[in-house]
Amino acid sequence: xxxxxxxxxxxxxxxxxxxxxxxxxxxxxxxxxxxxxxxxxxxxxxxxxxxxxxxxxxxxxxxxxxxxxxxxxxxxxxxxxxxxxxxxxxxxxxxxxxxxxxxxxxxxxxxxxxxxxxxxxxxxxxxxxxxxxxxxxxxxxxxxxxxxxxxxxxxxxxxxxxxxxxxxxxxxxxxxxxxxxxxxxxxxxxxxxxxxxxxxxxxxxxxxxxxxxxxxxxxxxxxxxxxxxxxxxxxxxxxxxxxxxxxxxxxxxxxxxxxxxxxxxxxxxxxxxxxxxxxxxxxxxxxxxxxxxxxxxxxxxxxxxxxxxxxxxxxxxxxxxxxxxxx
Amino acid sequence: xxxxxxxxxxxxxxxxxxxxxxxxxxxxxxxxxxxxxxxxxxxxxxxxxxxxxxxxxxxxxxxxxxxxxxxxxxxxxxxxxxxxxxxxxxxxxxxxxxxxxxxxxxxxxxxxxxxxxxxxxxxxxxxxxxxxxxxxxxxxxxxxxxxxxxxxxxxxxxxxxxxxxxx
Numbered sequence: 001x002x003x004x005x006x007x008x009x010x011x012x013x014x015x016x017x018x019x020x021x022x023x024x025x026x027x028x029x030x031x032x033x034x035x036x037x038x039x040x041x042x043x044x045x046x047x048x049x050x051x052x053x054x055x056x057x058x059x060x061x062x063x064x065x066x067x068x069x070x071x072x073x074x075x076x077x078x079x080x081x082x083x084x085x086x087x088x089x090x091x092x093x094x095x096x097x098x099x100x101x102x103x104x105x106x107x108x109x110x111x112x113x114x115x116x117x118x119x120x121x122x123x124x125x126x127x128x129x130x131x132x133x134x135x136x137x138x139x140x141x142x143x144x145x146x147x148x149x150x151x152x153x154x155x156x157x158x159x160x161x162x163x164x165x166x167x168x169x170x171x172x173x174x175x176x177x178x179x180x181x182x183x184x185x186x187x188x189x190x191x192x193x194x195x196x197x198x199x200x201x202x203x204x205x206x207x208x209x210x211x212x213x214x215x216x217x218x219x220x221x222x223x224x225x226x227x228x229x230x231x232x233x234x235x236x237x238x239x240x241x242x243x244x245x246x247x248x249x250x251x252x253x254x255x256x257x258x259x260x261x262x263x264x265x266x267x268x269x270x271x272x273x274x275x276x277x278x279x280x281x282x283x284x285x286x287x288x289x290x291x292x293x294x295x296x297x298x299x300x301x302x303x304x305x306x307x308x309x310x311x312x313x314x315x316x317x318x319x320x321x322x323x324x325x326x327x
Numbered sequence: 328x329x330x331x332x333x334x335x336x337x338x339x340x341x342x343x344x345x346x347x348x349x350x351x352x353x354x355x356x357x358x359x360x361x362x363x364x365x366x367x368x369x370x371x372x373x374x375x376x377x378x379x380x381x382x383x384x385x386x387x388x389x390x391x392x393x394x395x396x397x398x399x400x401x402x403x404x405x406x407x408x409x410x411x412x413x414x415x416x417x418x419x420x421x422x423x424x425x426x427x428x429x430x431x432x433x434x435x436x437x438x439x440x441x442x443x444x445x446x447x448x449x450x451x452x453x454x455x456x457x458x459x460x461x462x463x464x465x466x467x468x469x470x471x472x473x474x475x476x477x478x479x480x481x482x483x484x485x486x487x488x489x490x491x492x493x494x
Contacts, residue, residue, distance in 0.1 A: 075364070116458055119387040126395025130367070133402055137360055145406065152403045156396060176458060 002105060011111055014096075015088060022245040023053035029286045036290040063234035070140025071231065079138060080232065080239035083131025087243040087250065090124035093117040094253045095179045097263045097271040109263075109271060113179040118166050121254060122159065125209055129155045131243065132211075132218060136228035147227025150297070151211065151218035157304040158208035158215075164312030165201035168319040169258055178254075182262040186269075192259040197315045199259045201308055203284075206251040208304075211244060213289035220294060252281035335379055342379075346372035359405045367398045384458040 027042070027049065034041025042049035067076060097109035114120050129152060136148020170176060172194050173184040185191055192199045208215040219227035229240045256262055256277035265273040295303070346369050353365035370393040377386035465473045 075361075114383065116383050116387045119384070119391060119458075123387050123390040123395060126391060126399070129395070129399055133399065133406075134364070137402075137406055149403060149406055152399050152406075156399055156403075159395070 006105065006107055007111075010107070010109075011092075014091065014111060018088065018091060018246050018249060019242070021249055022242055023057065025245050025249065025282060026056070027053050028282065029289075032283065032286045033290045036287070057238070060234055060238040065234050065236070068140055068231045072138035072140065075134050075138035077236070079131050079135030080236045080243070081131075082134065083128055083243040084239045084246075086124050086128035086131065087246040089127070090121055090250045091246070091253065093120050093178050094250065094257060095182055095262055096274060098269065110179065113177055116176050117178040118170065118176045118181075122163055122166075125162070125247075126155070126159055128243065128247065131240070132228045135232065135240065136218075139228075139231035141231050143225045143230045144228050147218045147220075147224050147230070150224075151228055154211075154215065154217060154300060155209060157301060158205045161201055161205035161304060161308045161312055162209060164309070164316060165198045165205060166258070167312075167316050168195045168198040171316070171319050171323055178257055178262075181258055182264050185261040186264045190259060190261040195259065195315075195319070197311065198319075199255075201312055201315065202255060202259070204303075204308060206255065207285070207288065208300075210247045210251055212248065212285055214292035214295050215300065216294060217297060217300060222294075248282065248285055249278070252278040252285075255281050338375070339379055342372050342375045360402065363398060363402050363405055367394055370394050370398065382457055384461055 030052075031041045031049065042052040045051045045055050092111040093114055095108075095110040095113065099106055099108045101107070132151035132155075133148045136144040136146075136151065139145075169181065169191055172191060173181045175181060175184065181191075188194075211218050217227075218224075219229065221227075224230070229237055232240060253274065256274055260277045261273075262277075263269055263271055263274040349365045349368040349372065353362050353369065356362040356365060371390065374386045374389040374394070377383075377389060
């Protein structure tokens with residue numbers, strides 16, 4: 001019973017933290033992008049604009065719920081829920097810190113240390129595609145449909161790269177569990193030093209998987225209005241939006257865990273180190289969005305199948321060879 | 328122990344019923360996108376079955392391959408052919424009869440095999456990560472079938488590229 005209580009409480013705390021983190025990620029993004037574009041950004045609501053996310057949430061919550069007459073009655077409402085579910089589910093395997101003991105109980109700071117954690121991450125991210133594809137199709141609008149189709153093609157192509165980039169890490173660490181990957185890095189060095197090519201491949205594929213600039217083709221506003229979520233408004237739109245930002249947070253956490261050692265550090269290891277490392281990646285997201293123009297569709301596909309895929313295969317072959325030669 | 332057994336039984340029957348309903352809906356649905364989505368639900372149910380059998384690797388691979396990749400590509404293809412989304416009418420009489428006979432035959436053979444074969448049943452499910460052992464077996468005992476399968480897939484992929492290039 002105590003274990004069940006711990007599981008429920010820990011999951012709730014993590015979901016609440018993700019929601020809060022996601023809200024302040026929007027504030028962080030708007031403030032940083034403003035600085036990069038020599039503007040000021042939201043600074044009126046609360047101290048430094050810190051209450052702006054709250055105001056946005058209240059606004060979205062009280063918007064009228066409009067369903068287009070061409071929409072599919074059954075699928076239109078559940079598409080945003082699928083996207084949000086997949087985004088939250090993916091975070092379950094991220095180790096936030098070492099196991100702590102309180103009141104005679106051992107509490108691992110991780111929802112589930114699955115032996116197949118890395119594969120679970122890929123599976124959860126592939127489920128998220130359904131939210132985008134179903135949302136795009138069920139809206140009954142051509143812009144939405146085109147956005148959904150782009151999402152399907154883009155995510156299938158880049159999921160492959162994501163998987164290939166992780167194989168190198170699995171070869172070096174000898175495990176698919178994220179907890180053991182952190183331990184392996186604690187014993188040696190952060191894997192960014194052993195797998196620099198894998199790291200670059202992972203970051204490019206992960207940014208494409210989260211539909212962020214310069215890979216935000218499924219919601220390209222200059223050509224598709226807003227892509228797959230054109231017809232969504234109010235809280236349903238907000239659920240797509242939350243899913244995208246939670247995915248960014250998850251990618252940052254996973255990149256920190258796999259390539260930078262996660263919560264582990266030479267001194268004072270703990271969850272705060274994971275947070276600092278995640279901030280680096282979240283800043284990278286914003287920086288890229290402010291810097292790079294959006295890719296064209298053919299460029300996107302050529303990059304994936306023509307450049308990243310061969311690079312990923314070579315990386316796996318070289319890594320395997322070196323591991324075998326060094327014993 | 329008893330409490331978890333009851334829980335597993337409840338989950339099994341709920342998921343099994345959902346899978347049968349979803350499978351029937353997939354066949355009966357007139358809209359091809361909905362039909363494909365019912366199939367997704369059925370395939371996801373198979374993954375839950377693997378979890379109940381503590382086959383962790385198979386469960387995740389099922390989601391990753393069938394739900395995540397194959398069905399997304401199928402949806403992609405259906406959505407690219409807008410005139411085919413709603414099936415216009417039912418099949419002709421002759422096709423219906425032969426389809427019913429085939430379905431009955433497959434059902435009969437499956438039930439016969441299920442009942443007549445002596446299955447190796449473990450009293451307690453294997454509660455250990457299976458990915459490492461599966462990997463070792465694929466690279467040692469079953470390396471020949473594994474390589475033949477990958478050769479077949481490569482041939483299929485090259486064939487697809489050749490057909491696509493003809494245009």
